[in-house]
Amino acid sequence: MRFQSRSAFGWPASAAGRANPTKGLVIHYDGSNQGLARKAHSACVSYWKSTRSFHMGASRGWADIGYSFGACPHGYVMEGRGLGRVQAAQPGGNSTWYSVTLMSGPGEDPTPEQINAVRELRAWLMGKGVAGAVRGHRDFISTSCPGDKLYKLVKDGTFAKAPSEEDDMPEYVSVGIDEPIDLPPGQWVTVAWGKEYSDRDHHHWNEGGTTFVVGPARYGCTANVRIDGLAPGTELQARVIEVAEDGSKTEPGPIAEYTASQGATFLHYNLAADTVNSKFRVRFQVIHYGTETGRITSGSAKAFVWPT
């Protein structure tokens, strides 16, 4: 279990009263979508801290963050009140059940890593004598929490399965070109990927957009494009480029060189391994040094991504 304790957030020991919950684990959510799965884990830490401030502030006035634990989309279990404390999460079960929030809203699906984090938390609690039962907040009082998506997973037993082994399977992105792209001479042209074949982890930032890997991550990628309209012998280059989210900075990757052949020219670009930093997005560019305007008529890009 990837666990972050209170000390990682700069919090002192919880001021909440002692308890010995043994009945199981209660699932919660946030009433509004948070989009944390698309952000770096630092956004989860900020979210967790602001949740505690809200719970301890004027509108709630609690002794501490309301929950025992949080499970973030990146697969971390984040300590709230932690073990052995009364919660302010599910009246009717605050001293007899543990609580975990998934930090997501009604429109958000939990990530596989997040589901596994809940399973790991449950297994860890069971090792401390807590029963394996899993409930939703709405099983205690009338509330929308934990939302229909999560409650369905409570009811179908998804959270009560054994955690999966550490899984180092990379995320996979596969995108393609859906309309021709003009290639004027002497200009780097960023390829837009109008088709999305596979992108469970939201690397293809905007559908139809140019980004196909989002940092922070290690990744490898290939891009294959067909170019028409260039005279045989025309020189071409291709590269990936890492662009800052706010547009303030770009970092070009390795350049590969090609020569146009008779008829269509096929570029095969391969980058076995690279690193992209937080708040940077990877795109693919092509340039040629002919005199006519060429045209990218088809193509695709595929990437394996290991978030860091």
Ligand SMILES: [Zn+2]
């Ligand atoms: Zn709740």
Ligand SMILES: [Zn+2]
């Ligand atoms: Zn996270």
